[in-house]
Amino acid sequence: YTDADYKEYWVDATVLGSGEQYINRADEPMPRVAEWTGFFAIDYFFHTDSFGTISPHVDVRYTSEVYNGFDRDSWLVSENGGGMWAPETAFYGARLTWQLPDDRTTFALWGKNLSDEDDYLAGGIPLVSVTRASGVVYADPRTYGLDFSYRFGD
8 A cells, every 4th residue: 555645746837838936736646656556476386296296376466546647737638537547457367387397397378467458558658748748558468378498407
């Protein structure tokens, strides 16, 4: 849990051409700070002499909504329905690892973002007052794969 807020946040507004000398930005949320985050993972190991070790793994990562703006105009745009907020979301992952009895050979089948949260705003450069635009980066889509490793030597 993070209770992040500004008590006072005065900026020189003369560079923005707003006509005011200073602006108090304490009403804005801190950028890229989620109020709630959590991570949970569980692993289990099934050891056998003849078949090796099988270890399933599952994890979940939760983040409450996150404000992604940095400048005053980004905040004003987001207050009027602009897309500077990433919604709360949970990402799920899983991995199934098989280590052969030789302790050298390992296979792993894995998946990330299994619920395919493809509209989650992961970052970008929202500098509306400087660039009059905002670039955004979305979370990676569902990915999966198979890993193989072999350890040479002793």
